[in-house]
Amino acid sequence: MTSDAVLFYADHPVEFVEDVIGAKPDTEQAKILRSLAANPMTAVRSGHGIGKSAVQAWAIIWFICTRPYPKIPCTAPTQHQLYDILWAEVSKWLRSNPALQREIIWTQERVYMAGAKEEWFAVARTSNTPDALQGFHSESLLFIIDEASGVDDKVFEPVLGALSTEGARLLMCGNPTQLQGFFYDAFHKNRAEYHTIHVDDRNSPRVSQEYIDRIRTMYGEDSDVFRVRVAGDFPKSEKDVFIPLSMVEKSINTDWKEPEKPLSVHIGCDVARFGDDKTVIGYKIDEKIYFHQKIQGQDTVRTAHEIALLGCRLVDKYHLETAIPVKIDDGGVGGGVTDNLRQIKRSDPDRFWWLSIVPVKFGQIIKHKYYHDTTTYMMAVVKKLLQTIDDDGNEKPVELILPDDADLAAQLSTRKYGITEKSKVKIESKKDVKARGQPSPDEADCVLLLCLPVKPSKAHPPKGTGRKE
Template identity: 70%
Template sequence: MLDSEAILYYADHPVEFVEDVIQATPDPQQAAILRSVAGSKMTSVRSGHGVGKSTVEAWSVIWFMSTRPFPKIPCTAPTQHQLFDILWAEVSKWLRKNPALAKELVWTKEKVYMKGYPEEWFAVARTASKPDALQGFHAEDLLFIIDEASGVDDVIFEPVLGALSTPGARLLMCGNPTQLSGFFYDSHNKNRASYSTFHIDGRKSGRVPQDFVQTIINMYGEDSDVFRVRVAGEFPLQEDDIFIPLSLVEASIMTDFTPRARPTLVHIGCDVARFGDDKTVIGYKVDEQVTLHKKRQGQDTMKTADDIILLGEELVARYKLTDPIPVKIDDGGVGGGVVDRLRQVKRNNSERFWWMEVYPVKFGERIRHKHYHDTTTYMMAVVKKLLSPYDEETGLRKPVELILPDDDDLVAQLSGRKYGLTEASKIKIESKDAVKKRGQPSPDEADCVLLLCLPVKPPKRKKEAKRHG
């Protein structure tokens, strides 16, 4: 593929390797990162979305494998999606573009290896869901690549630090700066002197569509944490009066999850638009995982009810459900029309719609609770508890209880809701109207998630054999 003289040259010149061999043109920021990987022991890159991080990582894999004898390149990311669908697919793409590379470097679903040396000369993909993901790698030339590093648990990094004592070992970390603690955060703060660090602002990247940047600015403002993290590549500020910190929301999104064939819990939720600029949002929750199924402007209660019915029947068929699905509807304003329509449908054909149990929910309704003022606050507290990585009573780490979709609107709404204390010293989340008065969009996606996570008591049933077993 390359003669020995070329290999010696390209070993210290990754930018030229990318240009000459991979036949791609790095932008100035990507070129600087590549040079850092070649010349520095540890490189850490924080940035907004869409600046080309995964591309740089893929180029680094191919360059390192092509210019070192018997290297090992462990690659990891918080989720299978991030690792295999994005980073690993990016490696495959660039190998395909060069027939000579593709002939020598064999790409498989979990490993890329030099032809003839699958156990000695390779890059391997391992999700960061297990503590030993990066353990056991030994070679004179090692390159650890950690994608979305802010979402990787610190325990994953421990074997990397030991391996970096090898003269030929290197580390490349990239990610959105979502967490205010941890290995990645420290690399840009208290441990910065040990790293070659980069900060890429999406506003200054030619790869980031400016309409995306402007949309985030228009909707949430340049002072919002969503803008800081997802566009500017800055760590969140974490205001004192924010009820659910952005770090919890982002950590949930970056959690890997394998759905069960037969789920133990399936819920449907619908936040119904009250005004012309609000959205109707329908979602469902299968065990821990939330999916935002449909969003629509407008208040067509009949269409909304039909969409919920079709979704319910699809879930019953998909998961072969034998227990009813709680269908929780925002009952304020026009939402009452959706509740009435669903109940009417079930009355008219209870055999077909046996699965549908409708629960009307009023946001902002005052409740008797020791700590929380109203229903909205209680539901936000439920979501916050599910997102928390630690058990309240024991203080020990607990299994993941809520996995959210990567939706910019949802992230901004959940992490931007403020709270205060009432005269009775109870916590009260600001109302939807208060959010809009601050110039923020209606938290429709977030309210759908609140409904999905609200625990409900199943209705009392007559003692009879199940008809739908």
């Protein structure tokens, strides 16, 4: 670009994206880009799927091309969000123009101007350490903070000092999941310091009407999941909800590194009974939960074989030498899955040595000081794992990392509770949930099973498998 073009585009990022990158920002994306050019600090709260990763990628390329020796630190709560989404988006848009691809070098951790790797760059750093954004000095600074609701306040502290430099910029975007913290304050007590933008999915051409209608129909426009994931509003956190959405979203946005040798592996299955209910099979590797299968109308024999095959794959992948607790919703038709798993183990005990079957009945009354039944106890276990403050008031890491699943987030964060006449906590039953017009909490019940603590089995691989005996 000529010097005149650089001067023009420095104040016109929308035109830069259209002319140089070759993309067409929609109305909401254009608002974000124009705010970034005009204001030192821009905060964007939105629902899911509005194209904010594309906007941030365009902003990075625009700033590199229109400022001398810029530094662009970028952060997000998880490696997945930072590298697999934002950094991949930068790579995609650089390829849109041969000149950009020739002049700007992309690597997995750094994007820089050719010949100026240490002075003219954008860099990706996850926010799991307080010093993620420390040590950056330049007359041209741009901080990009993605999924800002999930970034710890300590990470923001060096940003505020750096923003005192004239020409420095901050762009933070995210779903408004937390009712406290730096991102929340940007829209409340510190709002005068920011140019704030609110993007509702219903106003974005990039979000499908099918997605909006599904969340509205299943959970209602007044639910926190609709407010956060569609409307881009902060949650209300109703007083009679047992696990607030903010706690669930914090877990979803927590980084996790897969171990070579996990300390524990669990499998859980919530078995569908009728109608629109789903059979959900999941597994838990240390703190991290995955959904393996969600399906309607599957018979119990097929479900048992799916679980058996999943277990075999996990044994082989992690070279397991101890049994896997397989916790089955044993009420109603779930008993058929339990029976079939027992038959599978009897038919080939050497192959299925790891299969430790644990039947669980939801809603069964228990003798407990605080909790009325098994469902309430399991919900309490999950809540404690999600909490980031221990019983003594000290901060602690999240001990359960949930999958980014809209149905799961809604089911966990809309489950209500009451107090029995014996002064015990009681979570509403699945029947009561459905009576309120909510869908069956199948994904949530699978998570409850996965987190239920059980006594480990002493089973070990049979001799001759090549593993320790």
